[in-house]
Amino acid sequence: MTDLLPLDRLASLDNFGHSIKTVAYRYRPTQVAEIAELFRLAERNSLSVALRGSGRSYGDAALNAGQIVLDIQRMNRILEWDPGTGVIKVEPGVTLQQIWQYTLEDGYWPPVVSGTMFPTLGGALGMNIHGKNNWRAGTLGEHVLAFTALLPTGEEVTCTPEQNSDLFYSLIGSAGLLGVFTSITLKLKKIHSGNVRVSAWATPKLAGMLQDLDQFKADYDYIVGWVDGTNRNGRGQIHAADYLHGDEDTHPGKTLSLDYQTLPDTFFGLMPKSAMWFFMQFFMNNPGTWLVNTAKYWMSATLEHRKQYIQSLIAFNFLLDYVPNWERSYGRGGLIQYQSFLPLATGPDAYLEMLRRAQKRGLPTYLGVTKRHRPDKFLFTHAVDGYSLAMDYKVTNGNRARLQALANELNEIVLAAGGRFYFAKDSTLTVDVVARYLGDETLQRFRALKQRCDPHRLLQTDLYRRLLRPYVDGDAPAPSALVAASAAAD
Amino acid sequence: MASSTRSPLTPSPVALIIGASSGIGEALAHRLAGDGYRLALVARRTDRLEQLAAALEAAAGPRLGPGCARVYAHDVTDYAAVPALFQKILAELGRLDVVVYNAGLLQPVGLDEYDFAKDRAMLEVNTLGALAWLNQAAQLFERQRAGHLVGISSVAGDRGRVGAPGYNTSKAALSTYLEALRNRLSRHGVHVLTVKPGFVRTEMLKTAARTFWVITPEQAAKDIAAAVRARRQVIYTPARWGLLMFVIRHIPSFVFRRLKF
Structure with missing residues (x-):
């Protein structure tokens, strides 16, 4: 017996960058009992359930095309x-x-x-x-x-x-x-203040930036690099910040208030920020990005170079919220992000090669961000003792296939350098790449956990079917065998 | 799986064809698979569907991945079964971009024959089946604010003639229904295409008395695929039927009721 899911539940759901569009039956429970009931509904009807929060994944990790999405926001x-x-x-x-x-x-x-x-x-x-x-x-x-x-x-x-x-x-x-x-x-x-002390400096080369991230990390609580993806050397700027301690903030009562922690509504007191994305879209092309990045870099190398200033916690931390709907500036096709994590030793050379490969293919990243990481012991950990580089890409109907081809090339560079990937960001990995960075043991453990926690495979997402299901339900028992098979098919 | 070129960046669209086992439906399946569509094929005759799916998989499988053509057995007059089957198809294919209602029935009647059973059968297949399926698709497409609804109507729906009252009615009703859907859905970004074929060399044609301008199903499918891409509202296939039907539509009743066709 089939339960009919009401068509009224069908909702358009996409990724953060609006580049992957799906329709699914959305359920928004408020009680744990409703979630349990939803699992039974899915099981009765041979459907699957994807979990979704506020939809900030860059790829297909919170999508379940044509099936059930459990939205936990209520x-x-x-x-x-x-x-x-x-x-x-x-x-x-x-x-x-x-x-x-x-x-x-x-x-x-x-x-x-x-x-x-x-x-x-x-x-x-x-x-x-x-x-x-x-x-x-x-x-x-x-x-x-x-x-x-x-x-x-x-x-x-x-x-x-x-x-x-x-x-x-x-x-x-x-x-x-x-x-x-x-x-x-x-x-x-x-914390003892709602402010952080920010230091900024320009870095003419990517290798120097990564070295700085490593060398100065001990001096700061936060450190992050911006990379000009249109520049051959990967020039950029580092922002590093510290919490204020003890009596460094003379008015903690003020800075730790919500009234103080607000993002301004306008730029320069004039331009409404809600309209910014509209004007930004005219620069979201190769020459436009080159222009903006060049201006930004020279600002960072002159006026802003080696400057210290005080900034509110939210202004420093939530850069993506600074321009509302910034992701819409990428146009109708939206954007994806390609993020990889590389060890200290191989990171600098491999990242420079990736930046240049992207430029060579006519697909320079419009926003590059570097960070310093450490490993952790979670099953699908993405982090390494090293660096990450996140590369944002505009998606158009004309460049989708070229972007995927570029990502395939970048994947090989990352794998050769001993790197890892991150499911929250991914929309380009393939089945074999996942096995090569996660390894047999991790996938076998996941397979066993899936069998124990979810024997009927009720929890599925587009990402799961794309990258993991073959290792859970595949004909090939061992991931390594599947890798060999897919390599042979290629 | 790794050999397929599908990824979130390069997804393949999906077409659902109701009445896919032969004729225009079958030809359209081949045409759309060639254009990169994955397919949900619906018809009563599963043996023919299975053959079609196998042929499509062989041709397009390497590009679109395994399971690029799926088969669903269904009698379009089983209206109650439609919502559940639609739900199943959407879940298994993950998306729908084009829905084609191609199921059609022509029961020849004599000039003085009044056979309710035949008329009813034609209305059930040609009209009510379309309403059952396209009502589902319309709700999906309205919510996704995209999609192509295609109804295979007929030049026969443009006038009521002495030779085929029931068939004319079924197709006229379908054309009107499609027009109404278009008016409802175009504001939501949904495209509705009414296809009015003339004579197409299909099983249906075997019962036709006089034929002319006969085209192959492949030619009709080519026209339909082009009209989907161009977001046309109404097409005649072949196109010259448009001119002929323009004339026929304007024949005054005092003349038309004296004609023998």
């Missing part, structure tokens, strides 16, 4: 807050924005944040996000004290680093493919 209650210890317990649909706005006045800030404040905590943990302090603070998952989750089997589990630790280190970071977080307990960071 499960957004803050359950417990202890201003004495900085421990907060929330439902999975609570966003980073909700958390910092709730705790800031008590002097607490999320220990790890993304470049936008809108991700839900459930989504952020599903991906195990990192920030501009990854080498120091690790991923968000490292600050989780405990979580409860509902498995597709109907089992409810409580996980901490000690209790059910195998599930703790796999549900976090497994892209929502093993279970649904139902509550999350997180330890926040004590």
